[in-house]
Amino acid sequence: MIWFYRLLYLPGLLIALPYYILRMWRRGGYAKSFQHRFGRFHRLEPVAAGKKRIWLQAVSVGEVLAIGPLIDALQKDPNVEIVLTTTTSTGYSEARKRYAETVKNIGIFPLDFWLFSRATWNRIQPSAVILTESELWPEHLHQARKRKIPAHLVNARISDSSFRRYQQVPTLARRMLKKFRGIYAASELDHARLLELGCPAERIHSTGSIKFDVAIGERCTEEARTTLREDLGFAAGDKKVFILLGSSTWAGEEIALLDAQRAVIAAGIDCRLLLVPRHVERAPELLQLLKTQDLSWYQRSTGGEVPENLGIHLADTTGELAHLSQTADLAFIGKSLAPNEGGQTPIEAAGLGVPVLMGSNMNNFRDVAKSLIRAGAAITVEHADELRSEVLKLAKDPSSRFSMQKAGLEWHKLNRGSSQRIAEQILKSL
Numbered sequence: 001m002i003w004f005y006r007l008l009y010l011p012g013l014l015i016a017l018p019y020y021i022l023r024m025w026r027r028g029g030y031a032k033s034f035q036h037r038f039g040r041f042h043r044l045e046p047v048a049a050g051k052k053r054i055w056l057q058a059v060s061v062g063e064v065l066a067i068g069p070l071i072d073a074l075q076k077d078p079n080v081e082i083v084l085t086t087t088t089s090t091g092y093s094e095a096r097k098r099y100a101e102t103v104k105n106i107g108i109f110p111l112d113f114w115l116f117s118r119a120t121w122n123r124i125q126p127s128a129v130i131l132t133e134s135e136l137w138p139e140h141l142h143q144a145r146k147r148k149i150p151a152h153l154v155n156a157r158i159s160d161s162s163f164r165r166y167q168q169v170p171t172l173a174r175r176m177l178k179k180f181r182g183i184y185a186a187s188e189l190d191h192a193r194l195l196e197l198g199c200p201a202e203r204i205h206s207t208g209s210i211k212f213d214v215a216i217g218e219r220c221t222e223e224a225r226t227t228l229r230e231d232l233g234f235a236a237g238d239k240k241v242f243i244l245l246g247s248s249t250w251a252g253e254e255i256a257l258l259d260a261q262r263a264v265i266a267a268g269i270d271c272r273l274l275l276v277p278r279h280v281e282r283a284p285e286l287l288q289l290l291k292t293q294d295l296s297w298y299q300r301s302t303g304g305e306v307p308e309n310l311g312i313h314l315a316d317t318t319g320e321l322a323h324l325s326q327t328a329d330l331a332f333i334g335k336s337l338a339p340n341e342g343g344q345t346p347i348e349a350a351g352l353g354v355p356v357l358m359g360s361n362m363n364n365f366r367d368v369a370k371s372l373i374r375a376g377a378a379i380t381v382e383h384a385d386e387l388r389s390e391v392l393k394l395a396k397d398p399s400s401r402f403s404m405q406k407a408g409l410e411w412h413k414l415n416r417g418s419s420q421r422i423a424e425q426i427l428k429s430l
Contacts, residue, residue, distance in 0.1 A: 001175065005138045006114050013111065032092065036085075036108035039119025044083070044105060046125055052430045055083045055126035057109050057140075060091040061318060062345070063132045063155075064098065069213035070154065071102060073423030080427070083124050085109040090280075090318050097319070112137045121147070128430060133157045133186075141179040150181035150429050154422050155210045157186045158193040159342060160363040166197050174198030181429055184422045186210075187367035205425060208418040209368065211347045219353050219409075220326045229327050233298055233310030234272045242271045242395050245328035245354065247321065248278040248344035250335045254289060256384035257332060260391040261295075261312075269395050274324060276315045278334055278344060283316040290314065322348050329401060330394055333358040337384060343369065350377050350408035355401045357381060357390055371415075377408035 166173035264271035295311030336359030343362035356378035
């Protein structure tokens, strides 16, 4: 099976290369440590006697942020050292910013081809490897099995599309999943899907999502919140201002949010819009959109002075979402309105006490979304018209927003602790 994968990998890579080159060009930053992708990782000294080296892979910014508490929990054992890799340029930049003083080394995950993967394994020489969410790299897992190194999958998620795909190749899915020593399911739905795909029951642990453990900090005091709003250009003297947040938005959702903002303003409420797109390289597209309307706007990445009494703040920067979310009275969670599908995480917003609206296409966070709605911290909308209607309704109803805020804070508090549970299981396996 692995030789069949190896034979197909290079032709597949060549076919996909134009797409990835375009993506690299748009995002920038890919030149740094690019040689790591071809197995030219830092050559590390062998693991010292009595020590254990864990190779932890986190794809992009979201995963890099989420693994912080897991890294802390694993390194409570003084004999554990961590080598961290990531796939995207933005993830790599964030990892270096956050963990340079914490982990032994940081680099780029190799392309999953035999020669590149083998070379990286020889340079890192791990005692265990950890993948995150839905990463199933055949060559990487083959190298782990061949070297008798335990592999773990944390925060394991099986999206609707992935589940359908794996069901079409059940033998392959079963073989891949059996290569993990431990799989830590992010939800009960993910647990059930892993079982259905043939993963041995004794290897699956329902630990919950590690994203609940990300340190989002205490909710701002009113004084600090007011200052942050002023810094964003959303000050309005003694008048009350309603701030609507587009959290990790995707194409089409900004138009719906602009429409909702207009409806709230038309109802006599001073509504400001904070847009935080999921991909910062979409900024030129969003600038074209903002130029078609007459509310004042500002692009955060320019770094210039923020105008006063701003209508729209485009936060096209990386790693600031949690901090900026604290200004919001209401958050819409992106990638959830058709034709987008999958959803971004609503955990940060709810954990900060921000009432949540989301589209019905929250496939990647189905259990999280359902539990948020049951807790009374979130509302689902089916389409842009309903989004406009719900935003307007909640903008007029501070008491409902306050109830949602309290529910979100309590919900978040009750779901924490997954990282510690996972770390204990992994450390036992070592």
